[in-house]
Amino acid sequence: MPKPVIEFMEVSHIFPGGIRGLDKVSFQVAPGEFIILCGKNGSGKTTVLRHMNALSLPTEGEVLVSGVSTKKNPAHARQVVGMVFADVRNQIVGETVADDVAFGPENLGLPEQEINHRVTKSLEAVSMGHMAERRPYLLSGGEKQRVAVAGVLAMDSRVIVFDEPFSNLDYPGVQQVLIQMVKLHKAGKTIIVATHDIEKVAAHASRVLVMDQGRLVRDGALDQVVHDIEQYGVRRPCATLLGREVNSWLA
Numbered sequence: 001m002p003k004p005v006i007e008f009m010e011v012s013h014i015f016p017g018g019i020r021g022l023d024k025v026s027f028q029v030a031p032g033e034f035i036i037l038c039g040k041n042g043s044g045k046t047t048v049l050r051h052m053n054a055l056s057l058p059t060e061g062e063v064l065v066s067g068v069s070t071k072k073n074p075a076h077a078r079q080v081v082g083m084v085f086a087d088v089r090n091q092i093v094g095e096t097v098a099d100d101v102a103f104g105p106e107n108l109g110l111p112e113q114e115i116n117h118r119v120t121k122s123l124e125a126v127s128m129g130h131m132a133e134r135r136p137y138l139l140s141g142g143e144k145q146r147v148a149v150a151g152v153l154a155m156d157s158r159v160i161v162f163d164e165p166f167s168n169l170d171y172p173g174v175q176q177v178l179i180q181m182v183k184l185h186k187a188g189k190t191i192i193v194a195t196h197d198i199e200k201v202a203a204h205a206s207r208v209l210v211m212d213q214g215r216l217v218r219d220g221a222l223d224q225v226v227h228d229i230e231q232y233g234v235r236r237p238c239a240t241l242l243g244r245e246v247n248s249w250l251a
């Protein structure tokens, strides 16, 4: 395996009040992987993702992002790992859609021309170019989701993490986000998608991680993992129709 871009080493997270969010979670992500992180509500998916870009820090253990501890250098983790959350309401920071997408690249200290170029390109990629001057909080849930994806595209992060990216999206929205994911993966990005509905992404993922009660209970190729996945509250993908379709959308 090449040098991991993300490494969890016996990571436990205990929330205030003593709730154990993660329990000795260990795994490695190699550059260029496309991983599904699944498990039922409350199993620890979002908590795992938050540890990848130092929004949460381990109570015990270490998370390394391209070899650097998130405890020692959270800014490094945020530069390498871009994140699109399920609840995009919390992610909106700009006065306008364009400002919002510009926020990340501005924090990287890029020149203005480069920022503008990235904002335009990223909004076009999610078909939101015509809404650049709109107020983000007035957008629909699906439109907000697309703006959040554009924000991560504009960061050009090596690793892109999606938390329940399909909730709130209509069929064209699902198509666009899925196409984006596959394109980004083909461009060499590492993709991690947390979802309890693995059907949409099953055809693209090289590996599935299954969480249950804060523990990592399965880690392997989809066909190795799916046969007993229902005991952890995850529906077996009965058809990967969307997955196969995405190739024809890309053509």
Ligand SMILES: Nc1ncnc2c1ncn2[C@@H]1O[C@H](COP(=O)(O)OP(=O)(O)OP(=O)(O)O)[C@@H](O)[C@H]1O
Binding pocket: 015, 016, 019, 020, 021, 039, 040, 041, 042, 043, 044, 045, 046, 047, 048, 196
């Ligand atoms: N800030 C917090 N304080 C206390 N407990 C928390 C906090 N955040 C999460 N938890 C608990 O940690 C556990 C894991 O939560 P997490 O959000 O990671 O689950 P999830 O797998 O993402 O669930 P979902 O599918 O509902 O999004 C849950 O039991 C949750 O109640």
Ligand SMILES: [Mg+2]
Binding pocket: 045, 046, 047, 086, 163
């Ligand atoms: Mg979650």
